[in-house]
Amino acid sequence: MEITECAEILKSQNDILLITHVRPDGDTLGSASALCHALRRMGKRAYLFPNRGVTENYMDYTAPYVAPVDFRAKFTVSVDVADIGLFPDGFNGPVDLCIDHHPSNSGYAAQTLLREKRAACGEIVLELLRAMCGDVDREEADLLYIAVSTDTGCFCYANTTAETLYAAAYLVEAGADNKGINKKIFRTATKERLALEGMVYTGMHQYRGGAVTIASVTLDMMERAGATESDCEDLSALAGKVKGTKVGVTIREMEPGSCKVSVRTGTEVNASAICAKFGGGGHAMAAGCSIEAGCTEAERLLVAAIDEVWK
């Protein structure tokens, strides 16, 4: 579908309900809220389906858009939702229009605007808003900046393209508070998160001359750090940060004697093949599995599995 076609569809509708994905991130929330704001700017009634997974960082931004219980929608649009399995709790469809950037989009909606090469759904919604309204206002600029920056780790991840950076530049020019948003989202962490990171960093082990780095997050560490689930975002990236690492493994003890494992690799080794040894799977460079053992035993088993896969 063309952007202009999508813009025409939205212009022709009213009483619009916007759907974000379960365990919502900055991209789904920022993109949906910006679209909601723009639809209201065009004189329409538009709301976000209440998503109980919204974390503290995003509450203030999304609060003005959450639907009251008596809102009756005539048209439903999902934003950044790849499949029905990712619908938020309490929503079962159907969806009239889906706006998404995931290559894995399952085509569940009646119509779909899909741009697989975009790093963030926010980039697509920016184009859409410019087609629909001619510009974006300051609120929309903030919301779309949140969308684009969070999906790219503040333009640091490998998915960042020239288009992503052009979008960000346009949004800052349109008034997005990139300074405040960056400080809040990327340059601040809870004391508990930093304490947990500290324990993970000091307890990492290396094998094969540093090519394999294994980090463990035990229940005991969680308790000593006073950390909760919200302090555990992106822990699987920590082992791979160590210079020289080709295989970065993070073992997280979920309950005593039971661990969730995430494996990140470069092109040298297949992460999925390592995880398959434990009944898990995933992609060539990012995979996961579960191991019924404590962290120390899981680490021993993983080192052996890596040695078998990586001859």
Add this chain to the structure above:
Amino acid sequence: MEITECAEILKSQNDILLITHVRPDGDTLGSASALCHALRRMGKRAYLFPNRGVTENYMDYTAPYVAPVDFRAKFTVSVDVADIGLFPDGFNGPVDLCIDHHPSNSGYAAQTLLREKRAACGEIVLELLRAMCGDVDREEADLLYIAVSTDTGCFCYANTTAETLYAAAYLVEAGADNKGINKKIFRTATKERLALEGMVYTGMHQYRGGAVTIASVTLDMMERAGATESDCEDLSALAGKVKGTKVGVTIREMEPGSCKVSVRTGTEVNASAICAKFGGGGHAMAAGCSIEAGCTEAERLLVAAIDEVWK
């Protein structure tokens, strides 16, 4: 000076020596190397004055441009060098042309192209290269991307503007390997650095309900982490990362019984007033001092000083 005027001056010269600042960072090295490459592309002889402070991250990028001992320059250009006190070891001037973005530039050069609002000198050199050559090639794009991204913490620091992001977008479009550069510079750290960060995070103390965070880096931590000076960049930012912190203090033990202190504040408290109590100084939001005591005693003295300044 206008960009075009600066371009004309450079076009009229040959045998050009480029000066980077002492303790060189990505901006001075990337900007000077890109300019050097462009001057050579125009058929000129151009070299960088050898800077012994180049760190490992930047060695491969700058190596092709370092002047041989017998190079005799007819024209000297400094890049990102605010004052003669920042000349690299072994260089004493004079400088014919200075290209810089520091508001504190002392005007030491015969002519100066100064753009104080630019986050990075790389943004200015990008404009200059486009005026001089019409475009930038892939090597220059890499070097200028390094300049622009490092001076803005990968577009996360408060100095990042729409122009910075437009420059980055243009450079990625011109072929800059932002994926590889980001991975190497922003998403990789030595095992020793991470171990040191880990110890700092787990050993931080908070006061006044979390508004004051004090982090210590002891000689013992350095030894246990196996860390060297090159692992200690930007340690003073760590305390301020903790959510809720208004005053972030980092105490670094330089020798037994002697500490270097860095204080970072928001608008609530004057960092310079705190450091003045110990004979130090600096800016309202970033200041430093030395204290002749161990970390524990220094921390006690600093807490008392903060209580006096912040009533």
